[in-house]
Amino acid sequence: MKYVDEFRDRDLARTLATAIAAAADPARDYNFMEFCGGHTHAIFRYGVQDLVPANVRFVHGPGCPVCILPARRLDDAIELAERHGVILCSYGDMLRVPGTGRRSLLKAKADGADIRMVYSTLDALDIARANPGREVVFLGIGFETTTPPSAAAIAQAQAEGIGNFSVFCNHVLTPPAIRHILEAPEIDPSQAARLDGFLGPSHVSAVIGSRPYEFLAARYAKPVVIAGFEPLDVMQSVLMLIHQVNEGRVAVENQYTRVVTRDGNAKAQELVARIFELRPSFEWRGLGSVPDSALAIRADYAAFDAEKRFTLSEKQSRETKSCECPAILRGVKKPKDCKLFGKACTPETPMGACMVSSEGACAAYWTYRRMETLAEMAAE
Numbered sequence: 001m002k003y004v005d006e007f008r009d010r011d012l013a014r015t016l017a018t019a020i021a022a023a024a025d026p027a028r029d030y031n032f033m034e035f036c037g038g039h040t041h042a043i044f045r046y047g048v049q050d051l052v053p054a055n056v057r058f059v060h061g062p063g064c065p066v067c068i069l070p071a072r073r074l075d076d077a078i079e080l081a082e083r084h085g086v087i088l089c090s091y092g093d094m095l096r097v098p099g100t101g102r103r104s105l106l107k108a109k110a111d112g113a114d115i116r117m118v119y120s121t122l123d124a125l126d127i128a129r130a131n132p133g134r135e136v137v138f139l140g141i142g143f144e145t146t147t148p149p150s151a152a153a154i155a156q157a158q159a160e161g162i163g164n165f166s167v168f169c170n171h172v173l174t175p176p177a178i179r180h181i182l183e184a185p186e187i188d189p190s191q192a193a194r195l196d197g198f199l200g201p202s203h204v205s206a207v208i209g210s211r212p213y214e215f216l217a218a219r220y221a222k223p224v225v226i227a228g229f230e231p232l233d234v235m236q237s238v239l240m241l242i243h244q245v246n247e248g249r250v251a252v253e254n255q256y257t258r259v260v261t262r263d264g265n266a267k268a269q270e271l272v273a274r275i276f277e278l279r280p281s282f283e284w285r286g287l288g289s290v291p292d293s294a295l296a297i298r299a300d301y302a303a304f305d306a307e308k309r310f311t312l313s314e315k316q317s318r319e320t321k322s323c324e325c326p327a328i329l330r331g332v333k334k335p336k337d338c339k340l341f342g343k344a345c346t347p348e349t350p351m352g353a354c355m356v357s358s359e360g361a362c363a364a365y366w367t368y369r370r371m372e373t374l375a376e377m378a379a380e
């Protein structure tokens, strides 16, 4: 398949592995955070960790949209469906994530709430058109990649006068999260020091461009390479990061030039800026409260803002006890450090979001490294 097969070529992978091995200085370690869950899965699916020397390590970051939504926001979504009786539309991964008391949207649906899985915001708009007597709420989650479709749905609803459609907005922003990881002492004082660079998001960067990461290079002296999601993309990006580290350079480089430009997608950015504004603060699972890290719907579009249309109660929301998702999302623990992995928690019986999502680290370990991980846990 064009643009896929050539980025999975075995011989090219061997050539890159040889180049990485030659470039990596055996006298030091290289710790690179892959921000995106998509990269985590590419690394595991194609065995990239096994193709690089042992002193080149991947630190999994918080870039899984389903994983970072805290229990409180999920509990709010369940309340919208149950107490307010709306038709709640959500992407499929979100349905199985446990909220407080391990209650999920799927369980709420089984209890009678009208919760529907959709593939796009357009599906949610169709449901609103087909049910003019019902309130329809789209559960908007995700990073800069999924924000433009939510903005487009709101613009379309306004243009058509669809008055029964609104968005429960949980869209978050990547650069402030990276900044928070590097700055927040409550995350792990040693973490910023042990990160040597970032594999930058690919799809997110297609929208926002590579320019927003330049502050990282300038202020925190951490190299960034925007990396595509195919295995050769990841390997080439690792090699570029190693070269930067070895040469003492700090720059934002773009490996994913076939998709990402420095300035990104101007039309998408304009649409998002028209509909959304910065939230002063947003709670992330694992990162806690992060300033300026999420979007809210502008007052001009309040009619399409579920948080304005419906009153949500105060809650004592709780993450699942013993689930290590928060520490895994901060990059300070791995799934093998969770005693529930592969025992109480499997994809069939997920105790936390990282085991549910197709971008979650626990799901990646389960799918591609289950036996090794369980063996490591047994040996400890």
Ligand code: SF4
Pocket (backbone or CB within 6 Å): 322, 323, 324, 325, 328, 335, 338, 339, 340, 341, 342, 345, 346, 350, 351, 352, 353, 354, 355, 356, 362
């Ligand atoms: S294995 Fe399950 S319980 Fe443990 S951190 Fe991962 S999602 Fe949470």
